[in-house]
Amino acid sequence: MKKKTKIFLISLIIIYGVISLVLHSFRNQMNNEVIHYLVDARDYKNEDLYKVYTQIGKAPVVSTTVIFADELYARYFYRKEKDRIYQYSMAPVKGFDPNYTYKHIEETLP
Template sequence: MKVKIWGIVVLIIIASFLLTGYIGIEIFKNKTTDEVKSYLIEQKGYKEDDIIEIQTVISKTPIVSTSVVFKDELNARYFYKKDMGRIEQYTYAPATNQGGRPEFKHKEKDLGL
């Protein structure tokens, strides 16, 4: 009986650590998404309804990346990262599942792509 109770306690502790980690990652992703959105609106002069989709993911390189799709260019994605406390666009690419070659109207600098 004691072994069963200790097993349940250990499982609860492990589950709470996993849940805390997941919640922490989601909060971090939401904060980063908000920072990129603020950058686009306050520094680049976009309106909130110019942006169709904005999503932050945690991946390999860069570790945290935010993709943005603009209303007037649905077949392109723009990628932003936070570097040294500043938000910057680091690349752009055609959006998946969208036809045609995008014009990349919202590129901030020529990245040689």
């Protein structure tokens, strides 16, 4: 009985490790794709990007958040759909200001 329990626990640890590695790799890939989109298609420089991170959650299932170096209090949300990356929303980092003017809003939001 103890041997089966050990094998089961080791299997769970291995499965958890593999899933964690796959998710980490996927997040890095999405971060790199959004950075590539911003640098190549939107003419930003790497120095213009303060923080880029991908989250996996509810709707949309995968969302990459970008904070620009010259606008630290605003977040811009990007997603990939059918090999197309686009900005779908923006929001302040904290609080809400209805009069705030976003500097990096893209002209074609869906």
